Amino acid sequence: MLRHTPWTVAAFFLAGSAMAQETSTTLDRAAREAMEQTSARGLAVAMIDKGQVVSVRAYGVRNAKGDPLTTGTVMYGASVTKAVFGYLAVQLAAEGRLQLDQPIADLLPDPLPSYGNLDAYGNWGDLASDDRWRLITPRMVLTHSTGFANFAFLEPDGRLRIHFDPGTRYAYSGEGMMLLQFGLERGLGMNIEEELQQRYFQPLGMTRTSLMWRADFATDLADGWDAEGNIQPHDERSRVRAAGSMDTTISDMAQMAAYMVRADGLSPEWRQLYPGGTLPITTKQQFPTMLPDAPEAERPQAKAGWGVITFSGPQGPGWYKGGHNDTTANTLVCxxxxxxxxxxxxxxxxxxxxxxxxxxxxLGETGVPYPWEYPELSEY
Structure with a gap:
């Protein structure tokens, strides 16, 4: 039997209308059915309407003991971290502190390869024989067009390399996010964790969100189940990694999502630019990273935005970001x-x-390019 916490409601979805009640009831039933059909042990869902969090709910358990997953349980954000980091980069650009089309190399006091291989960031020393690192810009990082593989450790020899001219095509890369983080921290003297806390997490009341492990998370923490149903303990990440180290709760991240869909902290001009997307996606599916271009008919109707994927569907423009590892599955669609x-x-x-x-x-039919995101699924 599924265990869940009560709804946390700021305002009934669509202001208490009959449609809202029906949507909430249908989604609740569907969430329960989804867990039964997939054997998933824990799930949390939040809804945002008119830029406000209107409902938050958690189902199932958070660990092998059977402790309930709650709306305050700390869960792994995975690559949803990239959407938050991307929004920070856009705000910095809107403030004039970061130029999206200026090479990251210009931010650094020394040539990138001279920093060597830094375990906390990346294997920059591997790029000494390829000057194309000088071309990589924040926009290329945020649109996953740096030319890097997802991570250097996934390369056959474990070495970082540039596979294509930066900026020319989409290829998902966490390594690129780490390069931008490195540029902001070494070049602008910015502490990414402190910046996120001061700009978003603290003002929005996100008291259980951080890109670094905190001891107080252990009081209500989610372990994870893999595809075979084996449980793995929550990883206590000791380093800030813009590519995906965020711990958060469904309640906290819902507040951040609402902030982002409202385009808070951006001028009217930048509010128009943020959801637009700037780089067409030309592959049939997202992974593996270095797939060749697909025929035009097999390409998704989507573009790479700034840390998110943008699309236009039956209800107009939108954007989304997923997060995934062996025991984590997340999605945010706006x-x-x-x-x-x-x-x-x-x-x-x-x-x-x-x-x-x-x-x-x-949300109804959205236009999210699910065949590209989840090609292994037969139904969408």
Whole structure:
């Protein structure tokens, strides 16, 4: 039997209308059914309407003991971290502190390869024989067009390399995010964790969110289940990694999502630019990273934005970001019309196959390019 916490409601979805009640009831039932069908042990869902968090709910358990997953349980944010970091970069650009099309090399006091291989950041010394590192800009990082593989450790020899001319095509890369983090920290003297806390987490009341492990998280913490149903303990990440080290709760991250869909902290000009996307995606699916270009008919109707993927569907423009590892499945989908979002976090990777259906129930048909995002699924 599923265990869950009560709804946390700021205002009934769509202001208490009959449609809102029906949507909430249908989504609740679908979440329960999804867990039964996928065998997922834990799931959390938040809804945003008109830029405000209107509901937050958690189902299932957070560990092998059977302790309930709650709306305050700390869960792994995975690559949803990239969306938050991308929003920070956009704000810095809007403030004139960061030029999106200026090479990151210009921020650094020394040539990038001279920093060597830094375990906390990247294997920059591997780039000494390829000057194309001088071309990489923040925009290329945020649109995943640096030319890097996802991570250097995934390369056959474990060495960082540039596979194509930076800026020419999409290829997902956490390594690129680490390069931008390195540029901001070494070049602008910025502490990314402190910056995120001061700009977003503290003002929004996100008291259980951090890109570094905190001891107080242990009081209500989610372990995770892998595809075979084996449980793994929550990783206590000791370093800030913009590519994906964020711990958060469904309640906290819902506040950040609402902030982002409202485009808070941006001028009217930048509010128009943020959800637009700037680089067409030309591959049939997102992974593996270095796939060749697909025929035009097989490409998704989507573009790489600034830390997110943008699309235009039946309800107009929107954007989304997923997060995934062996025991984590997350998605955030937002529509500009009505400033509506659904956020789903799961500490069980098996829940991921139910995400397209849950998003459709929450928001209707959106236009998210699910065949590109989840090519292994037969239904969307």
């Amino acid at each position: 529509l500009q019309e009505g400033q509506r979002c659904v956020l789903i976090l799961s500490n069980d990777v098996r829940a991921e196959s139910a995400f397209p259906k849950l998003v459709r129930i929450a």
